[in-house]
Amino acid sequence: MRAVFATAISADDPLSGLEVGELDDVAGPPGWVKVTLKTSALNHHDLFSLRGMGLSADKLPMVLGCDGAGIDEDGQEVMVHAVIPTDGWRGDETLDPKRSLLSEVHPGTFADYVWVPAGNVLPKPAELSWEEAGCLSTAWLTAFKMLFSVSPVGPGSTILVQGSGGGVATALITMAAKAGFRVWVTGRTEGKRAAALGLGAAEAFEPGARLPERVDVVFDSVGQATWNHSLKSLKPGGAIVTCGATSGFNPPAELSRVFFTQLQILGSTMGNRSQFHRLAQFLVSSGARPLIDSVRPLEQAREGFARMLTGDVQGKIVFTH
Template sequence: MLAAYAARQSADDPLSGLEVGEIDAPSTPEGWVTVDVRAAALNHHDVWSLRGVGLPADRLLPMILGCDAAGTDPEGNEVLVHSVIASPGWAGDETLDPRRSLLSEVHPGTLAEQVRVPARNLVPKPAELSWEQAACLPTAWLTAYRMLFTNAGVQPGDTVLVQGAAGGVATALVQLGSAAGLRMWVTSRDAAKGEAAVALGALHAFDSGARLPERVDAVMETVGAATWSHSVNSLRPGGRIVISGATSGDAPAKAELTKIFFKQLQVIGSTMGTRDELERLTKFVVAQSIQPKIDRVLPLAEAREGFAAMAAGQVDGKVVFTT
């Protein structure tokens, strides 16, 4: 079957290990089902896998990449794929399972004509969403949904700062938060990306590190070291930082511990989301008539173009592949 997969890894030249072509279809374990993929979306996770992060080359290559997909199950039902794979016998919040994995880390991923997943990992696809829109939701959008609605502790009318304006999670945060009645602010080093966030629903866009007109109720942090001090300084007393990534590194120059305890700030880690949260996300997107922002749609056979754009930081919204 046609797939985009990691055949090799290189920290300096990740695309050198990407292959797009025919590969043997994996077997379907007991209790799993085969989904015929109609659309699959790209994430930074896929580029990191090509760099050698989180994917052991000695055991798991070649590995089909991808976490996001929408398609049809063996009965012909239209479904989304929840990519968090819990360990056998795990009960409860699967994101807290210490042995959990994501598709494309241990099990073959979604950037293929078919993907195998546990039957419990399927979520009904609303008819109101196109295949391309639905494929955007299971990773970046689910991460944003959990950050805002499970972990941020905010209410309509509260002000939320999103560090970095154009990434997949940041874009989803702006669209979800504005639809929920939150005052969404963003920061960006690129004025055009800030303007694009405002067009999606953000109230204001500020230069990275700029002094804000008032302190905010919560900060959504995915950048890490480069924005950490600004995130802490931007919060009102008692506010929360929700962190789901650290693309600029995880070792800031200052930990800001004194400000954190003196202002009684809360730092909340947030990773992906549960299958139930994904189902609630799909319903919220439909109810609010949200259209996930898509940067480009490409045939799976042209996946290299999408990977190259993401690796170069030249995407604004999701990159989606169709089969």
């Protein structure tokens, strides 16, 4: 089968271990189903894997990719949910301490097909294109959970999204604007800030800028580079909702500000199957759609990885199969 896979791990040169080529066909475990993929999408998780974060050398070669949409064995159009719980787990799969994502333990979606547990396929709404449906399982589902399940505030509140170009950020801006939040964003370039305004943001600022007023909630997937600004931007009693740290995992704590102004720091990881269903329905009913940076055939995956590595991305990078 055609596949995009990791053959080596390098923290300093992640693309050195990336291969695009052929792998032997494999069968899934008993009870798993085969999805022939039409589209898939790139995430920072895929670069982290090539750096050895979440993927160990003993699992190589490993097919990369978490997001995907395609046709199941019954001929149904489906989307793939990337969170794989352990056998026998009951309840929210994102709370399973031994959960994994596709491409960590089991082969991912950057291939002709993927095997997943039967519970990890969901119907693809007819209203969504293959490109849109193929980029929801990671960044968009993460953003949906952050906004509608983890955040303590609702529509009408003022929120700040740190970073305006990545998959989680563009998803947050798009959905929050559709749902009636006042959305402020930070962006590194004038082009990224303009694009965020086009998605529905009310204001766009340079990174670290002093805001006109403090906000109710900050959504931060950047981490180390933005953490101090996130804390300083909050009203007393406000909250940071964090799902990742693309700039580094060691932010300064500023604990005195946290407890003196009674701030909350709320962690969020991925989303469960029920939330994925709700995300799909929200997109259908609201008209919100993923911002797609570019679409490439799977054979040109290396160019997509290189583009993400530079940080010059606005939305999702999608691969066609």
